[in-house]
Amino acid sequence: MTLLIRGGRVVDPLLDLDEPLDILIEGGRISQIAPRIDKEGVPLLEAEGKVVVPGLIDMHCHLRDFNEAEKETIATGTRAAALGGFTTVVCEPNTDPPMDNSETLQKWIRLAQQDGCVNLYTKVCITKGRRGEQLTNLKALALKPWVVAATDDGNPVVKDQVMERAFARARGYEFLLTPHCEESPATIQAFKKENSLIPLPDAIVRYKREPHYVARDLMLAEKANWRVHICHVSMAESLDLIRRARSRWVPVTCEATPHHLTLTEKDAIGCGPDAKANPPLRKKEDVEALREGLRDGTVDVIASDHAPHTPAEKAQGWKEAPMGVIGLETTVGVVLTALVHPGIITLAEAIERMSSNPAKILGIPGGSLAMGKPADITVIDLDKKWVVDPDTFASKGRNTPFKGWRLRGKVYATIVKGEVVMREGEILV
Numbered sequence: 001m002t003l004l005i006r007g008g009r010v011v012d013p014l015l016d017l018d019e020p021l022d023i024l025i026e027g028g029r030i031s032q033i034a035p036r037i038d039k040e041g042v043p044l045l046e047a048e049g050k051v052v053v054p055g056l057i058d059m060h061c062h063l064r065d066f067n068e069a070e071k072e073t074i075a076t077g078t079r080a081a082a083l084g085g086f087t088t089v090v091c092e093p094n095t096d097p098p099m100d101n102s103e104t105l106q107k108w109i110r111l112a113q114q115d116g117c118v119n120l121y122t123k124v125c126i127t128k129g130r131r132g133e134q135l136t137n138l139k140a141l142a143l144k145p146w147v148v149a150a151t152d153d154g155n156p157v158v159k160d161q162v163m164e165r166a167f168a169r170a171r172g173y174e175f176l177l178t179p180h181c182e183e184s185p186a187t188i189q190a191f192k193k194e195n196s197l198i199p200l201p202d203a204i205v206r207y208k209r210e211p212h213y214v215a216r217d218l219m220l221a222e223k224a225n226w227r228v229h230i231c232h233v234s235m236a237e238s239l240d241l242i243r244r245a246r247s248r249w250v251p252v253t254c255e256a257t258p259h260h261l262t263l264t265e266k267d268a269i270g271c272g273p274d275a276k277a278n279p280p281l282r283k284k285e286d287v288e289a290l291r292e293g294l295r296d297g298t299v300d301v302i303a304s305d306h307a308p309h310t311p312a313e314k315a316q317g318w319k320e321a322p323m324g325v326i327g328l329e330t331t332v333g334v335v336l337t338a339l340v341h342p343g344i345i346t347l348a349e350a351i352e353r354m355s356s357n358p359a360k361i362l363g364i365p366g367g368s369l370a371m372g373k374p375a376d377i378t379v380i381d382l383d384k385k386w387v388v389d390p391d392t393f394a395s396k397g398r399n400t401p402f403k404g405w406r407l408r409g410k411v412y413a414t415i416v417k418g419e420v421v422m423r424e425g426e427i428l429v
Helices: 074-083 102-115 160-173 185-194 202-224 236-247 258-262 265-275 284-296 331-340 347-362
Strands: 003-012 017-026 029-034 044-046 051-054 056-061 086-091 119-124 147-150 228-230 252-256 377-387 406-416 419-423
Touching: 003 347, 003 377, 051 347, 056 074, 056 347, 074 086, 074 102, 074 406, 074 419, 086 347, 086 377, 086 406, 102 119, 160 202, 202 228, 202 236, 236 252, 236 284, 252 284, 258 284, 258 331, 331 347, 331 377, 331 406
Parallel strands: 003 044, 003 051, 056 086, 086 119, 119 147, 228 252
Antiparallel strands: 003 017, 017 029, 051 377, 377 406, 406 419
């Protein structure tokens, strides 16, 4: 595949680039980047007035499929990713059945190869069935290049000794752990059982579980001297724990979601069940702390935590509705509108959090437009104004708390391995 991207403002944090440049793609890789490239007979993508950045990477996404195809499939989810500018998506393992064995993993790989229109990777479970009891065979599941990390998505591993063994194995196999330090109903009950002498009401147990597990996993990472990436941090207290751990040289990175960076628990009242997520939306002070974490570099990654559910499930009411919001098709617009245009972070810092840093943390290709790199590229119209209408989404999910938001900034084109898979809102593959 040969393609010439002409006249765009190229922004690459790793190369310290922010200037008008042409990019030539040959054989699925970037072969030249210069102020002016003249090559006759080559397909052209005019990018004047737009921003050209390294392909965006969502390192926290739920594409369902298997026995939950009514919620999302790899086909619908990767098309939503392409529309949202993501050239690479990393799937969570809380599928049905969960990604805790080689047979399920191989089935997922076949679907990814058959139905995906962007680069796909997956995480696998830390424990069998995500129940926090028996460790999975991480050595057998470390199938390269597909598997990039392990997590019990939706559940922290409650038992300290089990998580300690997980860190020991992860270090031995050079395997990244990305724990969910959150308060799922199952782990609330497990925590109360494990800590029966602590008479805490459910509300307090729920609210304090995130920093509890963050502190525990940071301690275990320090003890094992091994990397840990904390998923969807949502509380100021958690960020403070991460900052202090870094001051002790603990190898920790973390992420935050667009909804935790923009919405509060008060917003959830107006949004209804479409804003019901785990971790839940927090206080205004937590949102401000997360934004400060973006500014000072504590928050390394912005990840969507795209979690689709059927409209019928979300219509059950707050108590019965499942937890999760979708984000693949809104993340860029929300980040630009709420964080970049107001000057909370720069465009380069946003691209770093959504491309360069995820690639580095996961050890996967991408994150830069350097010559010779795979031609995974996102083209963005920074000033395109649009209104969020979930009924137009490629995703099967409609559960967005951003419905009706007027956003400024939209993806113009998504290029994967040199092929234009999406342009001006149209999927081309």
